[in-house]
Amino acid sequence: MLKYLPFLLLLLVIAIVIRDDFAFTLIYLFAGAFAVGAWWSTKSLGQIEHSRSFIEHSFLGEKVQIKLQFRNRGWLPVPWLKIQDELPVGLSTAPSFATVTSLGPNAETTYIYELEGRKRGCYNIGPLFLSSGDILGLIEEIHIQKPMETLTIYPRIVPIKAIRIPSRSPQGSLRYHQPIFEDPARIFSKREYIPGDSLRRVDWKTTASSGKMLVKMFEPTIELESMIVLDLDPNHYPYRQQIDSTELAIVVAASLASWISAKKQEVGLIVSGRDPSTSDGQPQSLSPRKGQAHLMRILEILARAVMAEMGELAEVIQQERVRLAWGTSLIIITGQVSDPLLNELYQSRRAGLEVLVILAGRVGQIAEITQRAAHFGIPVISIANEKDLEIWQK
Amino acid sequence: MEGNRSAFRLISNSLVVLMMTCATFTLLSLINNMTPEWKPWYLAGLCFFAATERMLTWHLFQRMGVFSKEWAFSFLAEWIVIIMVVKTSVGLSHGGEVFLAEIFLWVKNFIRYFVTLEFLFALAMVTTIWVISGYFARILDEMSSEQVYKQVEISGETIEQASARERLLSLIFGTGSILIIITALMRVDLGELSLKQGISLLNAIPSLQGGGASTVLYFMLGLALLSQTQLIELHNTWSQQKIPVSRPVARRWTFYSLVFLALLTAFISIFPTSYSLGILATMQYIFGIFFGILFFGTQVIIFVILVLLDLVFILFGGTRQVIRPPALPRQLPNLPTSIPGSSGQAGWLDVVKTLLFWSIFTGIMIFSINQFLRQHHEVLDAIRKMRTTRLLLKLWQWLLWLGLVAKRGIASTLTAGTTRIRKNGGASGYEPGIINFSIRLLEPRQKVRFFYLTLIRRAGESGLARKGSQTPDEFAASMKTALPGVDTEINSLTGAFVQARYSPAPVEKESADQARSLWNRIKAALKRKKSV
Numbered sequence A: 001m002l003k004y005l006p007f008l009l010l011l012l013v014i015a016i017v018i019r020d021d022f023a024f025t026l027i028y029l030f031a032g033a034f035a036v037g038a039w040w041s042t043k044s045l046g047q048i049e050h051s052r053s054f055i056e057h058s059f060l061g062e063k064v065q066i067k068l069q070f071r072n073r074g075w076l077p078v079p080w081l082k083i084q085d086e087l088p089v090g091l092s093t094a095p096s097f098a099t100v101t102s103l104g105p106n107a108e109t110t111y112i113y114e115l116e117g118r119k120r121g122c123y124n125i126g127p128l129f130l131s132s133g134d135i136l137g138l139i140e141e142i143h144i145q146k147p148m149e150t151l152t153i154y155p156r157i158v159p160i161k162a163i164r165i166p167s168r169s170p171q172g173s174l175r176y177h178q179p180i181f182e183d184p185a186r187i188f189s190k191r192e193y194i195p196g197d198s199l200r201r202v203d204w205k206t207t208a209s210s211g212k213m214l215v216k217m218f219e220p221t222i223e224l225e226s227m228i229v230l231d232l233d234p235n236h237y238p239y240r241q242q243i244d245s246t247e248l249a250i251v252v253a254a255s256l257a258s259w260i261s262a263k264k265q266e267v268g269l270i271v272s273g274r275d276p277s278t279s280d281g282q283p284q285s286l287s288p289r290k291g292q293a294h295l296m297r298i299l300e301i302l303a304r305a306v307m308a309e310m311g312e313l314a315e316v317i318q319q320e321r322v323r324l325a326w327g328t329s330l331i332i333i334t335g336q337v338s339d340p341l342l343n344e345l346y347q348s349r350r351a352g353l354e355v356l357v358i359l360a361g362r363v364g365q366i367a368e369i370t371q372r373a374a375h376f377g378i379p380v381i382s383i384a385n386e387k388d389l390e391i392w393q394k
Numbered sequence B: 001m002e003g004n005r006s007a008f009r010l011i012s013n014s015l016v017v018l019m020m021t022c023a024t025f026t027l028l029s030l031i032n033n034m035t036p037e038w039k040p041w042y043l044a045g046l047c048f049f050a051a052t053e054r055m056l057t058w059h060l061f062q063r064m065g066v067f068s069k070e071w072a073f074s075f076l077a078e079w080i081v082i083i084m085v086v087k088t089s090v091g092l093s094h095g096g097e098v099f100l101a102e103i104f105l106w107v108k109n110f111i112r113y114f115v116t117l118e119f120l121f122a123l124a125m126v127t128t129i130w131v132i133s134g135y136f137a138r139i140l141d142e143m144s145s146e147q148v149y150k151q152v153e154i155s156g157e158t159i160e161q162a163s164a165r166e167r168l169l170s171l172i173f174g175t176g177s178i179l180i181i182i183t184a185l186m187r188v189d190l191g192e193l194s195l196k197q198g199i200s201l202l203n204a205i206p207s208l209q210g211g212g213a214s215t216v217l218y219f220m221l222g223l224a225l226l227s228q229t230q231l232i233e234l235h236n237t238w239s240q241q242k243i244p245v246s247r248p249v250a251r252r253w254t255f256y257s258l259v260f261l262a263l264l265t266a267f268i269s270i271f272p273t274s275y276s277l278g279i280l281a282t283m284q285y286i287f288g289i290f291f292g293i294l295f296f297g298t299q300v301i302i303f304v305i306l307v308l309l310d311l312v313f314i315l316f317g318g319t320r321q322v323i324r325p326p327a328l329p330r331q332l333p334n335l336p337t338s339i340p341g342s343s344g345q346a347g348w349l350d351v352v353k354t355l356l357f358w359s360i361f362t363g364i365m366i367f368s369i370n371q372f373l374r375q376h377h378e379v380l381d382a383i384r385k386m387r388t389t390r391l392l393l394k395l396w397q398w399l400l401w402l403g404l405v406a407k408r409g410i411a412s413t414l415t416a417g418t419t420r421i422r423k424n425g426g427a428s429g430y431e432p433g434i435i436n437f438s439i440r441l442l443e444p445r446q447k448v449r450f451f452y453l454t455l456i457r458r459a460g461e462s463g464l465a466r467k468g469s470q471t472p473d474e475f476a477a478s479m480k481t482a483l484p485g486v487d488t489e490i491n492s493l494t495g496a497f498v499q500a501r502y503s504p505a506p507v508e509k510e511s512a513d514q515a516r517s518l519w520n521r522i523k524a525a526l527k528r529k530k531s532v
Helices: A002-018 A021-046 A204-210 A239-262 A292-304 A313-323 A339-350 A366-375 A386-393 B002-034 B042-063 B069-092 B096-108 B110-114 B117-144 B164-186 B212-240 B247-270 B279-315 B348-375 B377-385 B387-427 B444-461 B472-482 B484-502 B509-531
Strands: A048-053 A057-059 A063-072 A078-086 A096-103 A108-116 A121-125 A128-132 A142-146 A149-154 A170-175 A182-192 A214-222 A226-231 A267-272 A286-289 A329-334 A354-360 A380-383 B150-154 B157-161
Touching (some): A002 B164, A021 A048, A021 A078, A021 A142, A021 B164, A021 B247, A048 A128, A063 A096, A078 A121, A078 B247, A096 A108, A096 B247, A149 A292, A204 A214, A226 A239, A226 A313, A239 A329, A239 A354, A239 A386, A286 A292, A313 A329, A339 A366, A366 A380, A380 A386, B002 B212, B042 B069, B069 B096, B164 B212, B212 B247, B444 B472
Parallel strands (some): A226 A267, A354 A380
Antiparallel strands (some): A078 A096, A121 A149, A128 A142, A267 A286
């Protein structure tokens, strides 16, 4: 408009001096073009209703379909509407989804595009920019911005068939190889009475019907209440493999949590790292609980967690283990086992917790670490890469 | 998109040709105005031909190298044709026989009979239109070839040339400005310029004649051209950004442009464009009517009051007064006279029209300026930073602050007064419902109590507050200690109060008057104590 100011001033001067109709007609023409154009473009853009719909949580490798719907709820047509939806770099090759369309009165249009969940994390979809302008180009383009939404890609979960996680919680619902804890509610067999058997074990009904004295055999079970402690301090992993190793650690944690939850056991999570979505950057610690919803919360935290220097893992364990019930299995996923950590784990065992250490990544001197840990009665499993997870699939 | 580009070229070229023709008509109107005996309207056809030819052949010439052999031959041939067409048109405008006779004269003296003044003028006009059309053709060609910005090298520096569309805008408005000046010149009677007498110099040319219509049409076509070029520029931008464009955009664009222009046409045809009165004279007339109505209304109210008072007077035995009702004004205020140059005394319709015109005109200007400032914040910021603006803002803030202080002062004064009245009303034992706006209306008993309670209040304000447990005599004793010079007065007023408050015996008027004088003396003593 600034460019046309001298022209309008000339018109105004001529109009005032000669007071002729044609000059005012021209002033009306240009002022009207400007006014009608500004009104049309502002009002028509304000009439646009939009919605973005997609499944906000997805697993690694899945395709996420994002649907954009636009509706012109007014009677003014929109000559041109530029739609630009910013996309996260990690999920898309293009920086944004963009298109230009025209919407008539009460018209609707829908656009669908896909994103591939290539990498775990929390990604921002948007913001969505809508731009429009007038037909003549006298007014500058008008832009409105719609807010972002978040898409969470869960980490990869490797299906686990069997894994021996030590537990001291008696009488659970999980069959266990050590016949220390027998569950009197689970009778799996009967045999003949041998002198020395407790009379409480005698199955009187069967004895009466069979004429022989038979005793009940109870199934040994445990309650597998577990707390997964995930270490994402890059200093605890081999220097050149920090990213791969920590990602592997997250995959292991997710897979374990999923398996334990599938067994209808309680599982919790402590992450020694950073969560960008929380106000203080600290990932939320989850106490052991059962259920699919709890597993989803665990996966959410694992999706968002990133590496951060957090100091000694032993201190974290020391603070958190006081809240754990006796018999809880403490599963430590880390890249190194220092002396303070070993000491803390030993103290945890003495406090009644069972401990399992999983070393993620290509850790040096595994044999030495395993031997040292064994001295304290702490089993150590090494997972150098995702292929090693196959040991749990047998 | 290719289909769109072909359609764009066709529509744009047609619009340019029509615009040039309109421009020609404006110029010819001026010529006709200056030399009414010459009818140069055939030149419009010539210019139409020249503009069309230039728009169509520009691309052909672009493909040839400038000043190459091919280019030179083509250029020469083109201009020979143009010159022949111009000469033929000029000749035929005087009649076929005249032209034929003239042809034979070319053999005798070619320069004299071929190169006439009229021919030269026509050729100059055609050349001008041809050159301007060439500029349009170049810009439109740039736009259709997806060039958004161009970098040119001047004196070794690379600068960004203004986009094709900006140059197009400059060309349209530049040419249009000249047409406006030409049209304006036609409204001024240059032959009758007389400054001494101050006679209006304006010709009474009907609005759409004298180049008005062609100039307005030129701009309407210019807007249509802007609409087309806006689409192409947007397409170029989106294409560079690799943004796909749906087909309905281009398909509906022309329709929406026509709707927009139709809206504009309706807009400019509805609003008034002429006025014969000055704004101040019109405002004066409107205010005159308003104050007349106000005055008449006041007269009616006064009349009603007087009638009622007269009735009351009659009830008390007075004689009836003659009260005449207010008369309606016989005539409205004089209509303002027209400004010089208009036609005679203006009617009330002219007043309405003038008022409507200025309202709408001002409204449009304010809206446009508002929209402009909203889109150019830097201008608003610059205005805010100006010294005058800052001073005016400071002045405005100071006035606001003054108003606020005054408001608070008034509010606090009223609150304090109301609180004081309420407090006194509750503590003094006044019968509820008494509004003490005049002591004279009180009975003697109430007067005595009033003065005593005023004493208590004023004593409290002077630091001699009465305790709730004190009897009147105990309070009197404390007052006498503090105000030694008025012992008798304090005792007398206390005694009068006790009698008025607790005794059923009647209180005479003299007691009330005495209580007043006692109180006045005690009040003076309190003031003396306060001042000390």
